Amino acid sequence: MLQILYLIAFVAIAFVALRNLVVNVVTLSKEEPKASPRRARRQAPHPELLDADGNLTEEPLLVIRTTSLEEARSRLEDLYSGSPDED
Numbered sequence: 774m775l776q777i778l779y780l781i782a783f784v785a786i787a788f789v790a791l792r793n794l795v796v797n798v799v800t801l802s803k804e805e806p807k808a809s810p811r812r813a814r815r816q817a818p819h820p821e822l823l824d825a826d827g828n829l830t831e832e833p834l835l836v837i838r839t840t841s842l843e844e845a846r847s848r849l850e851d852l853y854s855g856s857p858d859e860d
Contacts, residue, residue, distance in 0.1 A: 822834075
């Protein structure tokens with residue numbers, strides 16, 4: 774008897790979840806991309822780019838760029854070969 778109750782509960786929850794999924798997909802497909810309020814509003818900068826007053830910081834930022842392994846090795850070799858500790 775308990776298994777039947779679990780099965781009924783599972784089917785009910787699955788039905789509600791699938792219904793919500795279908796409704797959301799239909800709603801999103803009807804919206805035009807340019808009329809979407811999410812895209813129309815102004816994008817706020819990341820909080821770490823703001824100072825205590827809420828203005829954009831003027832300090833230089835660290836930029837990380839990905840490189841290939843070979844390029845990284847050649848740059849490290851150039852740094853070590855140009856080291857002033859060489860004899």
